[in-house]
Amino acid sequence: MALKRMSKEDMPLSFGAFNPVGHIVIGFDEPAEAEQAVQSLLDAGFDPEDIVRYSAEEGASEMERRLASASGAAEFGTEVRLMRRYKQLADEGCCWLVVFAPEPAQARRVAEIAREAGACIAERYGRLVIEDLI
Template sequence: MAVKRMTKTQVPVSFGAFKPVGHVVVAFPDDQSAQQAARDLRELGFGSEDVLFYTGDEEGREMRQMLDGVSGTAEFGHEVVLMRRYCELAREGCGWLIVFAPEDEQALRAGEVARRYGARVAERYHRLVVEDML
């Protein structure tokens, strides 16, 4: 089954928890680092629709809204732990990229760019697990 590209209006969830399968979620120290990383990713061949930028305020607001709607079943999952971590990093002013990278090579390139710009978190979402890219 093919994964769908996330958009800012269509955020993938499972039992109410953030679950962007086929994407790498990256928190950078600030918005400027995230925006530079987005430019580098586009230079590496990622399309503008493949790289979503969020400010810390935007990411924090979205995660808090989703956490309010998480089902009891999802409450014990790792995705919810990550969502809480994302809220914390957003409060600290991190800039965010969510990169559509369903293929291994794409995910590796996203991870390399994340490291280059001092990412605090880089998580690749698979169907059953979430892989730490740092």
């Protein structure tokens, strides 16, 4: 099954929990860091459609909404734990990028760019595992 890019209007879910397989969720303390990462991603050949941006307010609101609708079955995985962490960071002012990077080489490049831009968290969502990149 081919993976597709997420958008704000079409967020990938599993049992109601945020689960963007093939994407990397990156958090930044400062919007300027996120913008630096966006420019570096574009320079590295990623398409604008590969990058979904969330302000701290958008991220907090979205995670709050998703946490309220996640099923009890979602509690067994790491998705809900990460959603709580994302909500906490967003409440503290963290902004977010969600980058479509389904191939290992793409994921390595995204992780490198995230580190260089000063990301505070980066999680790669695979089919079975969520990998901490930072």
